[in-house]
Amino acid sequence: MAVHSMLSTSLRGLKMFKRHIKTGLILLVFTMIFLSYVQGPVHAEDIAGTRNILIVNSYHQGLTWTDDQVCGIIETFKNQDRISVYVEYMDWKNYPTTRNIEYLNNYFHYKYQDKNIDLLITTDDKALEYVLENRESLFANAPVVFSGVNSRGISQITKGYRNLTGVTEVIDPKDTIRMALSINPSVKNIYLLYDNSESGLSTGSIAEEEINSMNLNLNIISWNNLSYEEILKKVKDLKDDSIILVTTYYSDVEGKVVGFENTTRKIAFISHIPLYHLYDFGLNNGALGGDMLSGRLQGQSAASLALRILNGEIADSIPIQFTKTTRKVIDFNQLEKFNIPLSVIPEDAEIIHKPFSFFETYKKLVSCVVLAFIVLISFAMILLLNLRRIKKLKDKLSEKHEELTQIYEELAASDEELKEQYDAIKVSNEKIRVSEEKFNYLAYHDGLTGLLNKLSLYENAIKDSFWQGKNAGLLFVDIDNFKYINDTMGHDFGDKLLRSISDRLASLLVDGCSLYRLSGDEFIVIVKNINSEEDAETLAAHILAGFGDEFKIADSILYLSPSIGIAMYPKHSVHLEELLKYADIAMYKAKEQGRNRYVIYNETMNQDIIERVNIEKYLHTALLKNEFEIYYQPQLDIRSEKITGFEALLRWNSPELGRISPLKFIKVAEDTHIIIPLGIWVLKKACAFLKKLHMEGYNDLTVSVNISIIQLLQTDFVETVMDILELQELEPEFLELEITESILIESYENICSKLETLKDRGIRIALDDFGKGYSSLSYLKQLPISTIKIDKSFVDHITYDPVSNNLIRKIIEIGKSMGMRVVAEGVETPEQLKFLKKHRCNRIQGYLFSMPIPEMEAEVFLKKG
Known part of the structure; x- marks a missing residue:
């Protein structure tokens, strides 16, 4: 017994020893793996290839619009490897001063002088303007992607700059107005609230133009020239035939800062009529809703463009996006406040703060169960009906045999009818071919004059490999005072005159010339394979002389003159867009010099543009500075x-x-x-x-x-x-x-x-x-x-x-x-x-x-x- 006991004890000890050895080996393996991650050397491939992205915001952190854009950008980047994102704020709403710019210059130089910025993302106007002006000195000419800038801001800020693209802040209040009229068809007055900042004025102006373009005879009253207290006073007296439409309102006409959300919240609290908003940061602050611009969607779209650039695309090759980044949202609490039924709300609108409803929440599930029940009952009914039909089919089978015999005989008779249908199909195909040719013609020709249109100009430039490097001239022809004649004599008269002008221009051209109608009273003449600028000048002079003869339209006789701008390929540019721009600049110089003449573009004309930019830059603060x-x-x-x-x-x-x-x-x-x-x-x-x-x-x-x-x-x-x-x-x-x-x-x-x-x-x-x-x-x-x-x-x-x-x-x-x-x-x-x-x-x-x-x-x- 003692020997057996000792043997059992030894066996148990051996098993315990094996378990301890096994446990120790497992711990040792995990320890080595852990140390390899913690203390292992950093290999070059772990840090190589990291791209640095700098987000520059016009305004301060905590401003909902700015935070939403940054959030949208960061969300898009979160699953991307080897990207470092830096976020900076200019705080321009609170410090719109030259001193702030000087501080930012020093700050960015100190912080980023040793960092290679691969791409810049800007939000709103001031950041884009600042980055473009200082990109070369501070950011090594990195490509720029912008967001939060409307179409007017883009045309003013980006003029003359390259290596950029972005997302336009499309200001379109039409769906919001339609929603308001659906809720209250008696609306006659729209009180438009925006401030007198650069972005506020342009946003307000665009919103007013878009509303007027709807031709609804709505009375638009702008509140940008009132103090905050005056606005609150007027809100209390508004009638039920009015609505309030807020765009961007951060400070009043006296410079008092009131803030976006605070303004909406205060006005909505005292107003007895609905308040609509163009931006979704108005939600949860008393706005009823609308087709609202989303900062998050703006940021996501901008980040998507940034990824395309980081993946190898050239910024200039990516068209600026003009798609709407809006969400149609309604606040249920505001519907209840104004007793507005859900039936007048658009079906595609998102409704927030709506109370929980089992049917609405599980609508799909309930519908599927009901549908399945109906299908089962229907299936049972169909089975019963089929049993009855099978019996009837047996009775009719013999009858069908006789009918098939008759059908066979009828098929022989219908052979002639099929031939007639075949001939009819051939005629239809011929008509379709003629229609396709007509559509192709209309796509590349101006419908009024029959001349080649702008699409043809670009297509032909591509087909000709942009004139194969040979000398060519682009003449931008604009008819002097045509707008006045069109407004005075009527558009039908103007159309007839345009056709006559087109015929006159076509008759004045020589071999090797192409004539295009750009838009309105603007025409483009391309003259290829010329020896020098003098050849283009000779043609321009010939056109001016040809307009010396009268134009007779109906019983009216008119004398017209053109102003012509000339740009030379490849001397001035090898890009069609730039040639058009330079010829346009030269044409306006011709108008400034008295009209009825031609002017050849030269680089000094760009000085006028630079001078204008400087004037505009300092003009914004001149009144505040008592200059x-x-x-x-x-x-x-x-x-x-x-x-x-x-x-x-x-x-x-x-x-x-x-x-x-x-x-x-x-x-x-x-x-x-x-x-x-x-x-x-x-x-x-x-x-x-x-x-x-x-x-x-x-x-x-x-x-x-x-x-x-x-x-x-x-x-x-x-x-x-x-x-x-x-x-x-x-x-x-x-x-x-x-x-x-x-x-x-x-x-x-x-x-x-x-x-x-x-x-x-x-x-x-x-x-x-x-x-x-x-x-x-x-x-x-x-x-x-x-x-x-x-x-x-x-x-x-x-x-x-x-x-x-x-x-x-x-x-x-x-x-x-x-x-x-x-x-x-x-x-x-x-x-x-x-x-x-x-x-x-x-x-x-x-x-x-x-x-x-x-x-x-x-x-x-x-x-x-």
Whole structure:
């Protein structure tokens, strides 16, 4: 027994020893594997090939729109290997200053000077502008992918830059408006809320244009020129036939920062009508919903483009995306607040905060169960019916045999009918072939003139291997004043005239030339295999001469002239798009030089573009920095020789650019809509100056202020002018607004109505630069003009040019006969004054009497008499 016990004990000990050995070996293996991961050497292949991506955001972290875009980008990259992502914020909403830019330059240089940035992603306008301007110095010319920039921002910011692509922020409120009208068909007024930032103005302008394009006769009221408190006050008084549509509103007209979500939340809380939003960060803050732009979708789309570039595609070869990145969303809580039934909500809309419903949640499952039950019952019914049918089929089988015999006999008779059908099919195929040829023709030809179209231009350029490296010229032909003729004579007349112009151009071309209609009154002539620029100039001169003959349309005879821009291949570029752009620039130079001429592109023309970019850059902050000043030029009554008023003239002295001519910066201000707050500022300053003079005893003095087409097109322009007069306690008859004929050509009916309203309220309207326009006399007859101002170009030649002499006499006579005041500009010599006095001109202004002077000097000048 003892031996057996010892043997058993030994065996148990041996088994335990084996188990310990096995456990130890397993632990040893896992320990070695763990150490190999922790302490193993880093091989070159583990770190090689990592791509560095820098995301530069215009705004600050915590701004929902910015965070959503970054989130969308990061989500797209999360499954990608060997990508390092850096995220930076410019905080431009809170610090839109030059000092911030300087800080960022130093910050980026310090942080990223030793990092090789492979790709840049920007969100919103300022980041894109900053990166493009500093890409070469800070980021080694890395390719750029942008998001959060609308179409206008893209065209302004990216002009002249390469190696970039991105996702456009497509502003399209039409589906939101349709949704609002479906909910409340009685909506007549849309209160459009956006701020006066660059992106806010462009977004608001695009939204207004898109709504107007729907032709629904909706009244759009913009709130960008109101303070935050004024907006909250107006919201409380809105009627049920109105809606509020919010775009981007971060700060009010006084510069007070209120924030995107806070604005939506506050307005929605006090409003008794629905609030719609163009951006999905308005959700959960009181917005009813809409077809809303999604920052996350913007970010995902931008990241997808970035991956294509990282995978080897060239940024410039990837077209900028103009697809909508929106989601149609409705807040159920807001539906309940306004008692809106679900039946009026679009079926494709996503509804958030909707209470739980078993049927809605498990709709597919319930439907499948019910469907399966119905199928089983149907299957049983079918089996029963089939049993009955089988019996009937047996009875009919013998009958069918006889019927088959009859059918066989009928088939023989139908052979002739089949032949006829075959012939009919052949005829149909021939018609289809003819239709295909017609469709192919229409795809590559202009439907109005029959000329080759823009698609043909690009296709032919590809087929010809872009003219095989031989010299060629591209002529950009634009018909002068065609838009005016089209608006005046009607579009049917304009179409007939375009066909006649096309025939004339085609008849003037020589061998080796191709003619294309680009759009409207724009034509492209390609002349291939030429020896020099002189050959292209010869053709352009031949075209100009050919337009010397009259155009006869119906019973009308017209004389037209073209302006032609020329770009040479391969001298100016080997890319068709660039040649078109350069020829377009040259064509506009031809128009600036007086029209009816041709101009060959040269690189110095790009300097004008650079100058414009610099002007636009500093113009955005010039008003805030008090860089503008108003000069006043006195107007003298010829007979009494007394000062009767002043014309207010805007001047800009930029610390960076020096004194800038109004001829340069006014156009930029109009294009960027900075003219809106700037124009209000000029009106306020000029009226305040005149009120001050009235209080000093000069009670009869008036002031004239020039206004822009952009100002006149504002829906609240008349109310703005009247509010300024009321603020200064100034009677309307002491204010005169000056317009030019070019304003009238832009939008005649709309502007004419506003001018009538202004005149009815006592404000005088002056027609500036009279005599230079296309048909000034017709405007005098149709418009509420109180004053006509003779252009300086006529006054200059008054003493030695009989034509100018007679013309001025006639202008004065016409003005007098129509009860208008006549003012001559640019009077510089006593001889000119003597002539104008002899022919009873009412007033003059010019250097003979006084040049434009600052406000304080104007007061001193007035006191001296």
